[in-house]
Amino acid sequence: QVQVVESGGGLVEAGESLRLACAASGSTFRIDAGMWYRQAPGKQREWVAAISSGGTTNYVASVKGRFTISRDNAKNTVYLQMNDLKPEDTAVYYCNARINSYAYWGQGTQVTVSS
Numbered sequence: 001q002v003q004v005v006e007s008g009g010g011l012v013e014a015g016e017s018l019r020l021a022c023a024a025s026g027s028t029f030r031i032d033a034g035m036w037y038r039q040a041p042g043k044q045r046e047w048v049a050a051i052s053s054g055g056t057t058n059y060v061a062s063v064k065g066r067f068t069i070s071r072d073n074a075k076n077t078v079y080l081q082m083n084d085l086k087p088e089d090t091a092v093y094y095c096n097a098r099i100n101s102y103a104y105w106g107q108g109t110q111v112t113v114s115s
Helices: none
Strands: 003-007 010-013 018-025 033-039 046-051 057-059 067-072 077-082 091-099 102-105 109-114
Touching: 003 091, 003 102, 018 033, 018 091, 018 109, 033 067, 033 077, 046 067, 046 077, 057 067, 077 091
Parallel strands: 010 109
Antiparallel strands: 003 018, 018 077, 033 046, 033 091, 046 057, 067 077, 091 102, 091 109
């Protein structure tokens, strides 16, 4: 059974950094494409960043220049480095991992940024 688990969330002050990790287990296949989404209280889930199997990255405009998505194929893990965090980045962050043509969601990790 494939499992996708996020980690690395927490409570930080504005301007600080966090690195989220999305690790996949239970599959002989590696993560093809990885995406991060976030959902703030009372708002719809929002796509944040994506990385393709070839390493191409894309970001929502609000995080460009502050967030970096990367991958470690040996660890079957996708990361989201978040710098210069702002209170508006506060949300539950979810990983969506495409593995062998299926999409798997993690349970989410809370990121809270205080002003």
